[in-house]
Amino acid sequence: MTPFGHHIRKLRRERKITLKKMALDLQVSPPYLSALEHGKRGRPGPGFVMQIANYFELIWDEVDEVKELANLSHPRVPIETAGLHYRATLLANLLASHIHELDLENIDAMLIEMGFDDKTP
Numbered sequence: 001m002t003p004f005g006h007h008i009r010k011l012r013r014e015r016k017i018t019l020k021k022m023a024l025d026l027q028v029s030p031p032y033l034s035a036l037e038h039g040k041r042g043r044p045g046p047g048f049v050m051q052i053a054n055y056f057e058l059i060w061d062e063v064d065e066v067k068e069l070a071n072l073s074h075p076r077v078p079i080e081t082a083g084l085h086y087r088a089t090l091l092a093n094l095l096a097s098h099i100h101e102l103d104l105e106n107i108d109a110m111l112i113e114m115g116f117d118d119k120t121p
Contacts (some may be wrong), residue, residue: 001037001038001039002039002043002069002072002073002074003069003072004035004036004043004044004069004070004072004073005036005038005039005071005073006037007065007066007069008036008037008052008066009037012094015056019033019034019037022055024035025055025057026048026051026052026055037075040075041075041086042074042075042076043070043071043073043075046067046070049066049067049070050063052066053066053067061111078082079092079096
């Protein structure tokens with residue numbers, strides 16, 4: 001699940017809106033919305049992000065948060081290491097190979113180390 005998908009699912013459940021109803025209201029298929037929530041679709045476009053923000057009647061700060069979460073939610077992330085120290089390339093490759101082995105505690109520690117310590121998504 002992506003940060004964006006997790007947040008949208010949380011908003012939907014807080015408002016007691018079924019996936020089927022939300023999909024119908026947004027004029028998308030329930031399988032598409034489900035795949036978006038679970039990170040099985042690419043990152044949503046800006047227009048669809050705004051459509052979702054309007055659907056939930058989000059205020060400006062919440063809209064900015066949803067936009068940022070969408071930007072951080074591409075399920076396949078290429079990492080450009082050309083021109084960096086060889087150890088940066090090593091790190092990127094090891095992370096790609098072993099990310100599925102990391103537990104949430106280690107993931108949170110890495111996020112904090114990188115300056116992102118917000119656990120809300």
